[in-house]
Amino acid sequence: MQRTAVQKGLALVTPALVFGFLVATQWTTLARPDVAIRYIDPLSDTVTRLQGDQAALRQQLASIRGQLDQLQRASSTQSGAVGALQSQIDDLRVQAGLAEAHGDGVVITLDAARPTGSAAKEPFCFAPDLTDLVNAAWRGGASAIAINNERLVSSSSVYCVGGTIVVNGSITSAPFSISAVGPPASILAVLDDEAQLRDLKKRRDDRSVTLQFTRATTLSVPAYRGALAVRQATPR
Amino acid sequence: MRSPAGALAMAAVALLLGVLVVSQFRSRDVYSRTLQQETPESLARLIADLNDRDRQLRDEIFDLRLRLEQAQSAVAGGQGSIAEAQRQLAQLQVFSARSRVTGPGIAVRIDGAFDERALSDLVNELRNAGAEAIAVNDARVGPRSWFGPGSEGSLVVDGRAVRGPWAVSAIGATEVLHVAMTRTGGIVGQFELIYQRTRFSVTRETSLDLPAIAGP
Structure with a gap:
């Protein structure tokens, strides 16, 4: 008697689990052409693996940089x-962004506003918005900036491939979270200036993106x- | 569990669990959700770019290992690591934009209307192609440089007005930089479509001489 109850229970539970799995999977792959779907998994696995390698x-x-540095410091005392x-x-190293930076600053958050209940949208390229925000923060006197913990230096570029940055x-x-160490008042003054970031602010007012500027103390930006x-380049 | 209500409750929990397992799986990383929405073409491009970057890191690791060995034997031989210190200093002088630099590269000449966002895009594209040092006319572009609009069609780099025609010079691997700028559908091609009355030219330069960044 007990056994049939368990079996009945399982008969309900198993399809429900499978169904739940299918609903969720379907949800995230809605409206994708069949041909594309076949390549997505192996390709995105490769991307994830290469990012891990990096x-x-x-x-x-x-x-190795640490070992060289240590050796050098020992030698410099001699x-x-x-x-x-x-x-x-x-x-x-400090000037170039190879050292961690700390201090007051501003945190900028940017995201696509997600319409409730809808499926995945077309990927959107945020690269121009990110470069505009970073440009404004440098203009406001920021001394160190990171986008999602990636420090910006003289060789840094920001671009998108589809919706991936x-x-x-x-x-x-x-x-996105942009951390900018520097004088908060002057950074915020540029960010809030009406003449700056017009396009992005219009989209914030239309509620197609969320955009916030927050004053921060004891901000930390990685090296x-x-x-x-x-x-190719040599100093003269 | 013996009652049908119990079994139904269990089924409801299982259904929820099924949905949760998948959602959880998808939100492992910030980017893995986005990857699932990319086209195969975009993913292939990401793979190529990541491969390039990983190769660059391997090259630098290889170089630094050699330098570490050399420095170790120099220190062991009582010479001190002055050669290594000089090498690091030279690299950082370039990377921080704090000294004048020289080297081969390209120059992008722009004669006509142009704006600060386009200039920022051009600098971004040059950096992406591996430019090691960049200047707009005689204004060196550094790690914290910003661009703005100036009066009468001029541009502003770090608060300084820079008047056209502009020459954006970049030191780096000449061919790589040249191809990155001039390829079909590349940034200069796009500029030519947008700024139809402006003339753009990209030249290979055997020796560029760029100033240090202005200011403190």
Whole structure:
């Protein structure tokens, strides 16, 4: 008697689980052509794997840089000439964005407003909005900026491939958080200036994006973790 | 569990669980949800770009390992790591835009109407193609540079007016930069469609000499 009750229960539970799974899967792949679907999984798995490789390579790079740095510091206490170079190196590392930055600042959040109950939308490219926001923050006197924890340096580019954003060669996507260390009042003054970011503010007022500027204290922006790749240029 | 109501409740929970498992699976990473919505073409482009970037990181790791070995033997031989310190300093002087730099590259000349967002896009595209140092006329572009509109059709770089015609110079691998700018559907092609009365030209330069960034 007990066994049939369990069986009855299972007979309901199993299809319900499968159905739940199917509903959710269908939801996220709605309106995709069959041909495209076939390639999505292997390709996106490769993207995820390469992004993982990149994180590991960056860690290796950081470790070797750390060893070189240690060696150099040990050597700089022994040699006055190396010591003098070392203080210039330390200063330039800060200037170049290779050191973590801390201080007051502004956090900008940007996301697509999600219409309730609708399925996945066409991917939207946020790269121009991100570069406009970053431009405004530099203009307001920011000294260090990161987009979703990716520090912006002299080699940084921000572009999109479909709806995926690539910053410093690393991929990310909405929602975005831009952390800008610098004088909050003057950064906010530029961001809030009517003449700036007109297009983006119009879309915020139309409720197609959410955009917020928040004053922050004790903000922390990570150091740049990518390659320096200086091969052709030499200082004079 | 013995009553039909119990079985129904169980089924409802299982249904919810099924939905939750999938949603959870999809929100593992910030970007993995977006990836599922990309076209195969976009994913293929991401793979190519990530491959490039990973190769660049491997190259730099290889270089730094060699430098580490050299520095270690120099220190062991009592010479100190002055050669390594000089190498790091030179790299950082370029990367921070704090010194004048020289090297091969390209120049993009722009004669006619142009605006600050287009200039920002051009700089972004040059950086993406691996430019190591960039200047707009004699204004060096640094890690914190910003662009704005100036009076009478001029542009502003870091608060300084820069008048046209403009030459945007970039030091880097000449061919890579040249192809990135001039390829079909590339940024210069797009500019030519948008600014129809403006003349654009891209030239290979064997030796560019760019100033240090202005200011403190």
